[in-house]
Amino acid sequence: MREDPRIKAVFRERNGHISHASNSALGLVTGEFTALLDHDDELAPHALYEVASLLDVHPDTDLVYSDEDKIDEEGRRHEPYFKPDYLPDLFESQNYLSHLSVYRTSLLRAVDGFRPGYEGSQDWDLALRVIERSSPERIRHIPKVLYHWRAILGSTALMLSEKNYPVEAAKRALTDHFQRIGEAVELVPVPGDHWRARRPRPEPAPLVSIIIPTRNGHHLISRCIDTLVAKTLYPNYEILVIDNGSDEPATLEYFRQIESDRIAVLRYDAPFNYSAINNHGVRHARGSIIALLNNDLEILHGEWLDEMVSQAVRPEIGCVGALLYYPNDTIQHAGVVIGMGGVAGHLFRDFPRGTDGRCNRARLTQNFSAVTAACLVVRRDTFEKVGGLDESLAVAFNDIDFCLRVRATGLRNLWTPFAELYHHESASRGAEDTPEKHERFRREVETMIGRWRDVIAHDPAYNPNLSMELTDYSLAAPPRVWSP
DSSP, rough: OOOTTTTOOOOSSSSSSSHHHHHHHHTOSSSSSSEEEEEEEEETTHHHHHHHHHHHTTOSSEEEEEEEEOOOOOOEEEEEEOOOOOOOHHHTOOOSOSSSSSHHHHHHTTSSSSTTTTTTSSHHHHHHHHHHTTTTTGGEEEEEEEEEEEOOOOTTTOOOGGGSSSHHHHHHHHHHHHHHTTOOOEEEETTTTTEEOOOOOOOOOOOOEEEEEEOHHHHHHHHHHHHHHHOOOOOOOEEEEEESSSOOOHHHHHHHOSSSSEEEEEEOOOOHHHHHHHHHHHOOOOOOOSEEOOOTEEEOOTTHHHHHHHHHHTTTTEEEEEEETTTTTEEEOOOOEEGGGSEEEETTTTOTTTTTOOOTTTTEEOOOOOOOEEEEEEHHHHHHTTTTTOOSSSSSSSHHHHHHHHHHHHHHHEEEEEEEEEOOOTTTOOOOOOOOOOOOOOHHHHHHHHHHHHHOOTTTSSSTTBSSSSSOOOOOOOOOOOOO
C-alpha cells in the first residue's frame, strides 16, 4: 500500500470467510468495473488489457468472462476450459462463467455484493443475481485463457468432492434464482456436480402434432410408431404420417392397420423434398406444438416428449432438440455447431453413451444455434412466423436454416440430453451417390454459406480455439481469429 497507491487493503477484526471478506474489499472499490481474483490463483499478464479492450469496443457491457485453465504447484498449466459465449440455459446448469469474471461495479453494489451463507458457490449466486438485472447481450466472453486456477491438494479446482459444501450452496443459489424469476423447477443433480432444471409438463397438456415423413421402409416406420405409442407418457398428441409414395405392400398394410383418431396417414405424391413434406404436414396439423420426427427413430423412454414440450412452451425458447444415439450406443446428435465441417456438424459425434463429452457439456441442457430436425419440437406459431422450412433446401441443411431463422427472431434454441432416442440415421434415404445428388448438395452448401456467413464464421455456442474439422472438442490449429 505504501509503495503503490493502487493497492488498498482492509483488515477485518473477525474472519468473515469469503463473502464478508469480498464485500469488505468491494467497499474500497473506486473503479467502474471489478475483477474477481482468488488469493492463490494467477491472472495472465495481458488479462486486464484484454478486458479493457473489449469494454472500449462495447461500453454497455455489464459482465465479462474469459476462458480459464488450471495451474499446479510447479506452475504447470493444464485442463483448459474453452467456453462458449453466454448461453443462459447452460449457465443455469453449470457455473461456466467462473474465472475470469469482471463486473460493472454499480451492479455489484445494486445486488449488495456477495451473500454470506453461499460460500463455495458465492460466485455463482452473485452472477445469477447480477444477470437478472442485466440482459444476455450485455454479457460478453473473451475466448482466451486469462485466468489460471490453482489446483492444489484440498482445493476446489483440484476436485469438487474435496469440499461438499459448494454443491449444497449451488443448489440454494439456483433455488433462489428460479424463485426470483418465477419459474417452478425441480433441481436434479447431474453427475459432475452440476444440475438439471426439470420443468413440469404444462397443464393442461397442449396438443402436439407429431409429423413423420416416410416412404416404404416398413421395419423403420413401424418401429418408430410402435415404440412411440407404447412408451410415450405425454397424454395429448396426434401422429401425422406423411407418405411420400410408398408402394411396398407391407408398408401400405401397416398404414391401414394404424389409422385411427390419433394416427393419420397423408399422401404426398411429389418428388422427395424434406422441407415441402414437413410443411405439408404442418398445414394439416391441429396441434399448437409441432414435433418433427424422422421415420428411423426409436423411442427409448416415456418422458422424452414431456421434456421437450416443457422446454418448447417457454416463451423465450424456439427449437428444442434431443439426444440421439446410433444403435451401437454412441452419440449421433448432441447439438449442432455451425461451421463445423464447412456448414454444420454434430458435437461429440461417436462418443459413447453416458459420456460427459468435455466439461460435462454432453450431460447438460444448453443453448445451441441449431439442432437436428430428426427430432425437433417447436411451437406452431414460431414455425409459421418464420415461414416453415425453406423448400429450396430439399434435402440438406433445411433444419439448420430453419433453426437459424428462428434464432434470428430473438428466440433461443435449446438441446436437452434428457430426451433420448435411437436414430437409425438416413436408413430410408440411401446414399448421396449420383452426380445429380452431388450437384444438389453443392447448391445447398452455397445457399447456406451465402445466407449464414457470419454465424458460420463464429457460432456463439462453440469456442474459436476448438476444431471445426473434428467433433471431439479438440484444439483448432491454428485458432480462428477473434476480436471484441
